[in-house]
Every structure is written in structure tokens, then in C-alpha cells.
Amino acid sequence: MTTRPCRITGCPRNAAPHYRMCHTHRCRQWRFGNPHQKHATPDPIAIDTAVRDRRPPAGMTPKERAAAGVQLTNLGLPASEIARIFAVTPRTVTRWRAASRATQTA
Structure with missing residues (x-):
């Protein structure tokens, strides 16, 4: 070898x-x-569309889904509903929220 x-x-x-x-x-x-x-930057149009329609457009990146999930959290939706919309687990939504809080305080 x-x-x-x-x-x-x-x-x-x-x-x-x-x-x-x-x-x-x-x-x-x-x-x-x-x-x-x-690394691609998240598309704000795709994020806004997902928040407005309560369903993700085709081809959303993981960062875009996380940003849309945080925006839906700010609108008062529970983690289980956001998880259903994006086809992830509620634990993933909780991680998105925690990451968002960590970047806001830093």
C-alpha cells in the first residue's frame, strides 16, 4: 500500500x-x-412565504426552515404545530428556538 x-x-x-x-x-x-x-444566505422571500402560507415552499434549505420556524414561534404557534408544518420533530423546533435565543444574546 x-x-x-x-x-x-x-x-x-x-x-x-x-x-x-x-x-x-x-x-x-x-x-x-x-x-x-x-454557504448560501437564507432567502427572505422563501421564509416569508412559508410563514404566510403555513407550509414550506419546495427547495427550502435547513437554515431557511429554521428561520421560518422561529418567526412562526414569534407569532405564537406551538412547537408541535411548527414541527408538523416543516415535517420535523418538536425537539428540532426547540433547538431552533434555543439557537435563535443564543444568537440574540450574543
Whole structure:
């Protein structure tokens, strides 16, 4: 078996078997995502449509669903109803709410 260097610039380790990067960088990418990947910003029109119609338009991203869920929370809908609208569990809605509160206080 041949060894290859890790594809991350400046990493002195060898790549893990059957992968192009070392174990450390594979774990970091799995946990935190690819730092070089462009992240799309949530579409406010899709969020407003979901809140107004009480159903998600096709192709909503997870961040858009979370933002719409928080807006529905602000309108007074319970977690079970928001979970039904977006086809997620009530626990997911609770996590969206907690993340929203954490970003507002920070």
C-alpha cells in the first residue's frame, strides 16, 4: 500500500487509508464542515412565504426552515404545530428556538 500526503496544505501527515486527507483533517471537516465551501444566505422571500402560507415552499434549505420556524414561534404557534408544518420533530423546533435565543444574546 502506498502512502500519500494529506491534501491540506502544510499538513505533514500521511492521508488515511482510502482517503485524501489525514485522520485529523477528516474529523475536523466532518465536525465543522469544509471551511472553503461557500454557504448560501437564507432567502427572505422563501421564509416569508412559508410563514404566510403555513407550509414550506419546495427547495427550502435547513437554515431557511429554521428561520421560518422561529418567526412562526414569534407569532405564537406551538412547537408541535411548527414541527408538523416543516415535517420535523418538536425537539428540532426547540433547538431552533434555543439557537435563535443564543444568537440574540450574543
